[in-house]
Amino acid sequence: MATRFRVLLLILIFSDSFITIWAVGLGINYGQIANNLPSPRRVANLLSSLNITRVKLYDADPIVLSSFANTDVEFIIGLGNEFLQRITDPAQAQSWIQQNVQPHISQTKIKCIVVGNEILTGNDTQMISNLFPAMQTVYSALKNLGLNKQIYVTTAHSYGILANSFPPSAGSFRPDLVEYMQNILTFHTQTGSPFLINAYPFFAYKDNPGQVSLSYVLFQPNNGQIDPNTNLHYDNMLYAQIDAVYSAIKATGHPNVQVQVSETGWPSRGDQNEVGATPENARLYNGNLLRRIEQNQGTPAKQSVPVDIYIFALFNENMKPGPDSERNYGLYFPDGTPVYNIGLQDSVPRMDYSSSGKNVSDMFIESSRCSNSFIDMLFSLNYF
Numbered sequence: 042m043a044t045r046f047r048v049l050l051l052i053l054i055f056s057d058s059f060i061t062i063w064a065v066g067l068g069i070n071y072g073q074i075a076n077n078l079p080s081p082r083r084v085a086n087l088l089s090s091l092n093i094t095r096v097k098l099y100d101a102d103p104i105v106l107s108s109f110a111n112t113d114v115e116f117i118i119g120l121g122n123e124f125l126q127r128i129t130d131p132a133q134a135q136s137w138i139q140q141n142v143q144p145h146i147s148q149t150k151i152k153c154i155v156v157g158n159e160i161l162t163g164n165d166t167q168m169i170s171n172l173f174p175a176m177q178t179v180y181s182a183l184k185n186l187g188l189n190k191q192i193y194v195t196t197a198h199s200y201g202i203l204a205n206s207f208p209p210s211a212g213s214f215r216p217d218l219v220e221y222m223q224n225i226l227t228f229h230t231q232t233g234s235p236f237l238i239n240a241y242p243f244f245a246y247k248d249n250p251g252q253v254s255l256s257y258v259l260f261q262p263n264n265g266q267i268d269p270n271t272n273l274h275y276d277n278m279l280y281a282q283i284d285a286v287y288s289a290i291k292a293t294g295h296p297n298v299q300v301q302v303s304e305t306g307w308p309s310r311g312d313q314n315e316v317g318a319t320p321e322n323a324r325l326y327n328g329n330l331l332r333r334i335e336q337n338q339g340t341p342a343k344q345s346v347p348v349d350i351y352i353f354a355l356f357n358e359n360m361k362p363g364p365d366s367e368r369n370y371g372l373y374f375p376d377g378t379p380v381y382n383i384g385l386q387d388s389v390p391r392m393d394y395s396s397s398g399k400n401v402s403d404m405f406i407e408s409s410r411c412s413n414s415f416i417d418m419l420f421s422l423n424y425f
Contacts, residue, residue: 067334068095068117068351069372070304073102075358077375081108084355087377088114097303097351099158101141110148117153117303117351118142120179125157125171128178135182143186153193154179155303159239161218162201172196173224180232193234196225197303200240200282203289208268209275209342212285213292226295235349238286239304242278243317243326243366250316253278259322260329273341279305279330284342299346305330306353309380311366318366320381327352327372328383 071084079087085108088096097117098105106116120128120137127133142151156179160172176194183189200206202222204215214222229236242258256263258278265276275281279302286300307326311318330350337347357371357380371380 067093067331068097068349069093069355070097070099070306070351070353071105071355072099072353072358072361073105074361075356075375076360078356078358079375079377081105083377085109085112085114087373088355095351097155103141103145106145106149106151110145113150115150115152117155118151119155119158120175122157122160122163122168125160125168125175128156129171129174131178131181134175134178135185138179138182138186138188142188142192146188146191151192153195153234154183155237156194156196158197159199159201160196161221162199169221173221173228176225176228180228189232193232195229195234195237197237197239200238200244200286202238203285206282206285207266208270209273209281209284210268210270210288212288214289219293222289223293226290226293226298229298230295235299235301236286236290237301237303238283239353240279240282240286240302241305241307242282243307245278246317247311247315255317255322259325260333261325268341271342275341280340280348283348284340287340287342299349301349301351303351304353305350306370308366308369309357309371310369312364315364315366318369324381324383331383 069088078084081102081104084105088094089112094113095115095117096109097119099119100121101118106118109116118141124137128137138154142154145151156176157168157172160168163169176196180189180194183192183194202214202218203212205211205213226236228234246253246255246258254263255261257265257276260277260279263276265274266281267274273284275284283300283302290296290298290300307323308315308318309320309323330352334348334350339346340348352372354370354372356373356375357369359368359375361367369380372383373379
């Protein structure tokens with residue numbers, strides 16, 4: 042055990058790749074639909090050790106936000122679908138911000154509120170009608186409180202909002218959603234907020250493994266595809282999907298709205314019919330994507346605009362409903378060990394998710410910011 046601890050500490054201190062790759066501003070989705078996750082304080086230490094400084098939540102969990110106080114982490118927080126109807130009332134919107142945002146913003150960096158998730162591709166017509174008014178009232182409440190320059194407002198969409206996605210230059214929104222999209226895109230143009238899309242090449246491969254190239258979706262070497270309208274070459278599906286969204290937005294008359302990928306990832310396991318859900322494919326997808334992000338690459342149609350992505354997800358979540366894949370998108374198991382190795386996570390030790398005390402694992406998670414006195418302490422305790 043002592044040898045293992047010494048090797049881990051040396052990796053953390055001396056590995057250039059450990060610092061470089063994770064310092065490029067990668068975003069991560071921190072879901073909590075599980076009953077076995079480590080405490081938010083330990084998660085804060087884990088993300089600090091990885092130099093991940095952007096986190097997306099699906100709510101405004103006060104314990105999480107407090108645990109990240111006085112750190113460099115920037116948060117996107119979520120206003121859940123269940124709140125939409127109530128939030129269309131300006132007084133309710135302001136009350137929500139006063140209760141969930143204002144207590145934290147002096148110490149925790151909150152940069153965005155996502156109003157609803159994948160509303161427009163759902164079946165709840167009332168919720169669909171409430172989405173845009175809710176976005177407006179949240180923004181107005183922020184403005185009344187003097188926070189609209191500090192925190193932007195948006196919503197996250199499923200890739201199912203598109204009627205056509207290939208070739209990317211012919212990307213278009215579903216006809217039944219164009220009216221809603223016009224209002225939302227006008228809002229983005231006026232407020233300068235980004236358009237968020239949840240894009241998963243895994244779904245395209247799972248549904249058509251005989252027709253979709255696995256190398257194409259995993260960023261592996263392949264012949265790629267040519268957009269016949271632009272002659273642009275695409276060597277991976279995700280970038281083609283992003284450009285299809287840009288084309289759909291441009292077709293509505295809003296060419297200056299920025300697209301961000303609020304979710305993308307690959308499951309490490311799935312049900313028998315979920316073709317491709319393996320640890321190796323997940324490792325290749327996320328690992329190759331991270332290397333693209335490190336290079337600050339843009340898409341073929343937006344070469345000067347680095348792709349802005351939040352990986353889904355930080356942990357496997359054992360209580361998520363649906364197919365087995367839904368519970369297995371995490372980069373980490375709840376104990377802090379990596380689900381697979383993408384070149385960095387093997388240097389992060391296991392995490393004890395008990396709520397009290399500080400064990401040796403905690404100290405190693407914090408070792409990225411250790412001092413000489415900390416190292417001396419470990420020697421004095423005979424850990425080496």
